[in-house]
Every structure is written in structure tokens, then in C-alpha cells.
Amino acid sequence: MIAKPVPHACLRFDPKARGLREPPRSFYLRDTEVVARNLLGAWIARRWRGKWYGGRMVETEAYLGPGDAAAHSWKGRRTPRVAPMYRDGGHLYVFFVYGMHYCANVVTRPEGDAQAVLLRAAEGPDDCPERLLSGPAKLCAALGITVSDSGLDLLAAGRIRIFRGRGKRPRVGVTPRIGVDYAGEAARWPLRFFDLDSPSVSGRKSVN
């Protein structure tokens, strides 16, 4: 088995007790960079055996669709794997990579415009290891997210949801995206966003 869809125990939290609420569909239909920025501070949550597990997102990347050489939907590529990217905003797109890892994206824009935001890192609730969710594959592993979750509607009251952040907005840092050096000019586009004050972001905190 490559990854058991079992969330890490320390990620348990209660969205209701924290007063968290879900954004409307329109939140996800906007410009992808805006969504990527606004997802910082929001909570990614997964229900397992009736309980909720999750973390506060601190790092995201925007993937801009057919014109973006780093995006799976580059040049309008449309295969069964990528199909969820073509749904309307608010769906989940999960893919399998490097033979052993999963990465999760939130689809943005209206149906047919295949853009998405990669969830790169989050902070768990109190008493979690600081870097448990620091990286797209680590985030999926710790929450137990796999390809079987790809295509889920985040607004369908299902097992994976996103809740709006509360309190002050994070200070946002911007750099090029990670791991897309093959994408030519697009590899240098400043589409990675992260919480400057979080110790849980993956990799570099500045350009270079």
C-alpha cells in the first residue's frame, strides 16, 4: 500500500467549535491568483470516521491552465486524470506523482477553464509537529487524501471541505513555483504564495 487514507491523529479539530464557515462557490470562480492568496489562512479539512482533521493553509501555488506550461491542462490537455480541472471552481483535483506521492489542488474559475491552486503546506492544530503538513505530498499523506478524492465537490457537504480563515490576514510572500523547471518561461512566473510568518512553509522563503 502506497498511502493509507488515514489522517494523522494530531490533526483532529472541530470546525464548528472554531466557528469556521465555508466560502460560497463564487469564492472559487475568481481569478486563480486571487484564490491562491485568499486560501492562505483557510482550513483544509477531512472527515474520517465521523471526525474532522485538518490544518490552516500557509502555502499555495496558482496553475493558470492551457497557457501555463507548468499546468497539467497545458495546451488544453484533457485526459481522465486531469478531467476534474475542467469542472467549475470548488472541486478537488488530486494526482499521483513520482510513484509514491499525492498532491491536492482546488479547482478555480468557471467550468471549462482548467485552472487550479496546489495546496503546498499547512499548519496543524496545537500540539502537532510543526512540519507535518509542510509540502504538498506530506499534506496529502497526513490528511489521508488520495486520488480516490479527486473530483469531489468541496461544497457538497462531503468528506473534504475548506473553511474560511478567521482573524487577521496573513502577510503574503511571493516566489516562482517549486519543481517546475521544465516549464520554460512559466517556471519563473511568481505564482507561489505563502504566509511570511509561518514556520510551516515548505522550502525557500525568498526568490533564489
Next chain:
DNA sequence: CACATGATCGCCT
């Protein structure tokens, strides 16, 4: 700290 490398396999050409 900064690289370099191996693991491992589904997907697309």
C-alpha cells in the same frame, strides 16, 4: 547550509 540521489509507478508519447 547547499546540493545530489534513489525510491517507485501511472501517465502520456
Next chain:
DNA sequence: GGCGATCATGTGG
């Protein structure tokens, strides 16, 4: 048949 939206580990400075 080649390679990837990664990670952990190992080496060297």
C-alpha cells in the same frame, strides 16, 4: 520508454 506540481537521506563545505 521517459519522466514527474516530492521527499528523505547522504555528502561536503
